[in-house]
Amino acid sequence: MKKFLNEFKEFAMRGNVLDMAVGIIVGAAFTAIVTSLVDDILSPIIGLLVRVNFSDLVVSIAGVDLKYGSFIMAVINFLIVAFVLFTLIKFMNKAASLGKKPKEEEAPTTKECPYCKSEISIEATRCPNCTSYLP
Template sequence: MIQEFKEFIAKGNVMDMAVGIIIGAAFTAIVTSLVDDLINPIIGLVTGGVDFTNKYIILSGEVADGTSLAAARESGAAVFAYGSFLMAVLNFLIIAWVVFLLVKAVNRAKSAAEKEEAAAEEASAGPSQEELLAQIRDLLAAKG
């Protein structure tokens, strides 16, 4: 069993997966910062600073008007926290849009690099074997 585990760990795809998870964690931090620190403040500016996270409906229990969602939950009241859900959906859509734009940019850069590589290969390839043989034939025909 230990030998099987060693073989499993030694496979390349396990290492690739580990690298992917590490890169994913770093990428998550970047996207989260982008959304929280750059995009959400702009949305707050556009919406007049409305914060949906503290929007809720009291289903049962007593809660004073203007109480925060956290305080309402601590008081033991049953609350329907639709604002938190709306913010989670909004954040998801923003993150999905940012990831889409990043993937699109990476794909565009990759496509441009592939085109440059193909053009470089074409330019450096020189004449084909058939073209060289035709040139030799023409030179021999011109001499004779």
Template sequence: MKKTLEEFKAFALRGNVVDMAVGIIIGGAFGKIVSSLVSDILMPVLGLLIGGIHFNELKFVIKSAVVEGGKVVSPEVSVNYGNFIQVTVDFVIIAFSIFVLVKVISKLSFKKAEEEKAAPPPPPPANVQLLTEIRDILKDGQAKKE
């Protein structure tokens, strides 16, 4: 059991897992902001431009609610296509934002890779240089003997 807990701790504290968790939390918050933008700002303006339509009220009623004595006996059954339109607009905005973000990150990482490629490799350590010189001297000595 202790080994399992240690393995889990090592897994949870790795950089990639923590980065992913932060990304998920920020993504959730970003989704809420976009949902508010769409439902509270874009859709009312779009509905007004179309003719005073409230998208969240657009629906196709399949079966009306049954009310007896002021109590709902059977609730209304409807297809809420206005809400679907609103959620679709949410998705498109979020998907486009993520696309742009990934594109920017990809471009930045490509530039970084190009800079790393263009940079000359560092010189080998002194001991490796010395061993290379000794090898070359020994090769020259062998070539002269033959």
């Protein structure tokens, strides 16, 4: 049992596990901000434009309330979070590639023998395979 607990402690204290935990916590906080943005700002603005409060959009079927307005707001929440994450990842990838220089193509070190079609050194004057003199 002690070995199991030591292995678990070693796993939990690895850097990437801690990074993932921090990412999840920050993501949850960001989702709360986006939810507040949608519920408190965007929903009322959209409601002004279409003259409907989305939280009031409810269908009652056999005494059961289906709050499809809340579902519409959840979809808008998802789209905003997905868009922000997309732009953030795109920005991070672009920023990471700015510091890198494009890889220069190396000069060829081999060539093909015109007679036997084998690969030989570019400096060769005679093919080691077919012994032909090279131009």
